[in-house]
Amino acid sequence: MTIGVLGAGQLGRMMALAGYPLGLDFLFLDREAGTPAHQVAPSLLGSFTDPALLDELAARCDVVTVDWENVPAAALERLGAGTRIAPPPAALAAAQDRLEEKALFRRLGIPTNRTQPVDSLADLEAAVSAIGLPGVLKTRRLGYDGKGQAVLRRKADIGAAWDALGTAPLLYEQMIDFDYEVSIIGVRGLNGQIAVYPLNRNLHRDGILRLTRAPWRAPKVEAAAQRHVRRVLRAFDYVGVLTIEFFVTKGGVLANEMAPRVHNSGHWTIEGAVTSQFENHIRAISGLPLGATVARGHSAMLNLIGRLPDRAALLAQPGLHWHDYGKSPREGRKLGHLTVVEATAAAADRRAAALLRRLG
Amino acid sequence: MTIGVLGAGQLGRMMALAGYPLGLDFLFLDREAGTPAHQVAPSLLGSFTDPALLDELAARCDVVTVDWENVPAAALERLGAGTRIAPPPAALAAAQDRLEEKALFRRLGIPTNRTQPVDSLADLEAAVSAIGLPGVLKTRRLGYDGKGQAVLRRKADIGAAWDALGTAPLLYEQMIDFDYEVSIIGVRGLNGQIAVYPLNRNLHRDGILRLTRAPWRAPKVEAAAQRHVRRVLRAFDYVGVLTIEFFVTKGGVLANEMAPRVHNSGHWTIEGAVTSQFENHIRAISGLPLGATVARGHSAMLNLIGRLPDRAALLAQPGLHWHDYGKSPREGRKLGHLTVVEATAAAADRRAAALLRRLG
Numbered sequence: 085m086t087i088g089v090l091g092a093g094q095l096g097r098m099m100a101l102a103g104y105p106l107g108l109d110f111l112f113l114d115r116e117a118g119t120p121a122h123q124v125a126p127s128l129l130g131s132f133t134d135p136a137l138l139d140e141l142a143a144r145c146d147v148v149t150v151d152w153e154n155v156p157a158a159a160l161e162r163l164g165a166g167t168r169i170a171p172p173p174a175a176l177a178a179a180q181d182r183l184e185e186k187a188l189f190r191r192l193g194i195p196t197n198r199t200q201p202v203d204s205l206a207d208l209e210a211a212v213s214a215i216g217l218p219g220v221l222k223t224r225r226l227g228y229d230g231k232g233q234a235v236l237r238r239k240a241d242i243g244a245a246w247d248a249l250g251t252a253p254l255l256y257e258q259m260i261d262f263d264y265e266v267s268i269i270g271v272r273g274l275n276g277q278i279a280v281y282p283l284n285r286n287l288h289r290d291g292i293l294r295l296t297r298a299p300w301r302a303p304k305v306e307a308a309a310q311r312h313v314r315r316v317l318r319a320f321d322y323v324g325v326l327t328i329e330f331f332v333t334k335g336g337v338l339a340n341e342m343a344p345r346v347h348n349s350g351h352w353t354i355e356g357a358v359t360s361q362f363e364n365h366i367r368a369i370s371g372l373p374l375g376a377t378v379a380r381g382h383s384a385m386l387n388l389i390g391r392l393p394d395r396a397a398l399l400a401q402p403g404l405h406w407h408d409y410g411k412s413p414r415e416g417r418k419l420g421h422l423t424v425v426e427a428t429a430a431a432a433d434r435r436a437a438a439l440l441r442r443l444g
Numbered sequence: 445m446t447i448g449v450l451g452a453g454q455l456g457r458m459m460a461l462a463g464y465p466l467g468l469d470f471l472f473l474d475r476e477a478g479t480p481a482h483q484v485a486p487s488l489l490g491s492f493t494d495p496a497l498l499d500e501l502a503a504r505c506d507v508v509t510v511d512w513e514n515v516p517a518a519a520l521e522r523l524g525a526g527t528r529i530a531p532p533p534a535a536l537a538a539a540q541d542r543l544e545e546k547a548l549f550r551r552l553g554i555p556t557n558r559t560q561p562v563d564s565l566a567d568l569e570a571a572v573s574a575i576g577l578p579g580v581l582k583t584r585r586l587g588y589d590g591k592g593q594a595v596l597r598r599k600a601d602i603g604a605a606w607d608a609l610g611t612a613p614l615l616y617e618q619m620i621d622f623d624y625e626v627s628i629i630g631v632r633g634l635n636g637q638i639a640v641y642p643l644n645r646n647l648h649r650d651g652i653l654r655l656t657r658a659p660w661r662a663p664k665v666e667a668a669a670q671r672h673v674r675r676v677l678r679a680f681d682y683v684g685v686l687t688i689e690f691f692v693t694k695g696g697v698l699a700n701e702m703a704p705r706v707h708n709s710g711h712w713t714i715e716g717a718v719t720s721q722f723e724n725h726i727r728a729i730s731g732l733p734l735g736a737t738v739a740r741g742h743s744a745m746l747n748l749i750g751r752l753p754d755r756a757a758l759l760a761q762p763g764l765h766w767h768d769y770g771k772s773p774r775e776g777r778k779l780g781h782l783t784v785v786e787a788t789a790a791a792a793d794r795r796a797a798a799l800l801r802r803l804g
Contacts, residue, residue: 107766399733399735403735
């Protein structure tokens with residue numbers, strides 16, 4: 085069985101490394117050669133919208149999935165004529181547009197922050213009046229890791245925010261005064277079986293995930309997050325892994341965004357859960373039974389951003405797991421991650437704090 | 445850094461899958477295309493003795509290791525002129541010849557069974573007289589998984605055994621009345637650091653490993669095995685993973701054979717130890733610090749031989765890890781393995797027994 089993957093980044097790379105032991109083959113499609121996944125699996129090279137490449141991918145693969153959720157709808161449609169796509173294109177479409185995503189959350193009874201579409205400076209002024217300050221102006225599409233966002237704290241910020249982002253369709257969001265951020269990762273099999281990983285507590289810096297600790301023990305928060313992710317999985321007859329990020333506030337959780345794919349906050353599952361998110365995604369889309377999502381100990385996962393630290397020095401630490409994605413260094417780029425698994429949450433927290441200090 | 449590997453079987457495949465997250469590249473050399481390792485990494489195709497291929501491998505790799513210990517000495521010599529080889533060729537040479545191997549054990553004070561070289565029918569008769577019956581006539585070179593062996597129970601078996609094997613250099617070994625079989629896996633880094641995995645208890649059937657349970661709690665046996673493997677590692681200034689198999693008898697352990705490589709009885713370490721034998725071998729030969737060899741729970745590893753069982757049915761069992769090597773089915777061929785990790789040895793034993801029954 086051959087799994088096709090649109091996008092050949094680190095998520096695809098880790099899918100392939102998890103899928104090979106299951107006896108599966110992989111074929112990627114990406115614009116460039118030498119991508120993280122191309123280093124470990126064959127890849128078709130060219131545009132995501134090249135009909136000939138899409139037809140070849142469909143013909144050679146039993147199912148096609150994504151490493152990157154922003155694959156154009158036209159590409160998915162073309163692929164869908166020739167093969168099975170998982171997760172379902174409708175879920176990808178919803179996740180591609182922040183406004184649709186928020187509408188989906190509301191439709192499914194999942195609490196989220198207030199938003200309003202912004203297509204003109206007047207819209208923005210109206211949205212700021214209706215929702216209040218502070219708030220965030222965001223592009224509806226293609227934002228990630230804090231890109232495509234402008235924070236508005238005062239009315240005087242409206243002009244600059246509009247000037248920075250006003251060429252694309254936008255939305256204005258209420259800025260949430262949250263205690264902390266969490267994410268939940270669920271997976272649904274081809275037969276409807278659902279499994280959910282323990283809750284992740286996430287720390288972002290400059291809009292990029294720095295640290296995830298899991299399982300995060302917050303029973304009420306976890307129960308709500310679990311309920312919400314199951315609801316989204318069922319709503320789409322979803323197949324594969326789905327992630328939802330939440331703000332935790334005094335009043336409960338508020339859904340921030342969803343990712344219709346394996347997620348950075350789930351990288352700890354490679355060593356820290358019985359079955360990794362990557363293996364479970366591949367199991368799900370291949371029609372195999374899901375694996376146990378139970379945690380093995382207490383994990384901390386730290387992203388390696390911009391440049392890799394001294395590998396040998398860090399590998400000398402007992403039980404430190406190193407994940408290099410094979411990318412060239414660049415400011416703000418995720419190049420790899422580290423995971424440590426400890427017997428207690430306190431020990432994992434101490435190691436995470438020491439590693440955060442060390443990584444700077 | 446690029447790791448070269450002679451032989452592209454399942455051991456090489458699992459090395460590559462463990463080495464990619466460390467940021468390493470791989471290049472294999474094997475006679476055939478489509479091998480287990482070639483499915484996940486590039487491979488040069490041709491003979492192990494082709495000087496041009498060996499020179500290319502040496503030129504493209506920072507270090508060369510083996511998936512198969514019977515690489516001809518001439519190939520290692522040629523390679524050694526152009527790159528670093530790990531483990532050291534002297535250890536490979538000793539492991540290639542059962543008689544040298546036994547001599548090594550005796551030289552290092554490691555108890556082993558009695559052996560005598562056999563190059564003629566008269567030698568065999570003399571060996572049987574000296575060592576007694578029952579015994580095993582074995583080829584000195586190239587035997588594995590029970591191949592190249594004949595058991596002698598009575599004097600009348602001498603003729604048939606000689607007829608079956610008499611074309612190659614042989615040795616006659618005392619057959620040991622053992623309680624059970626164990627193996628120990630040690631690893632030595634480029635800087636001399638040594639780490640040893642917990643003891644494995646192994647069950648063979650028809651000369652092929654069927655089941656490994658680890659950690660096997662037998663403190664005296666483990667202490668002796670640890671001492672012996674450390675002695676061999678030091679004797680060769682060894683770099684990489686080394687395995688020694690022992691018979692456990694009333695009088696203590698007797699070394700049966702050594703493998704200068706990662707070993708089938710260490711496959712459980714992928715999920716069952718903090719650092720797998722594959723990762724530690726790659727760390728060692730790359731000059732990286734060794735990872736912790738501590739067990740995570742109690743593991744049972746079962747080989748999948750001849751044909752693969754129903755994957756979906758087995759993956760429905762919680763916590764079952766499936767490893768398919770991507771080989772075509774053939775009688776007696778190792779096609780993959782299963783690992784389960786449980787909180788107690790008793791639970792792991794129960795699952796192992798149930799799985800053994802199921803696999804037949």
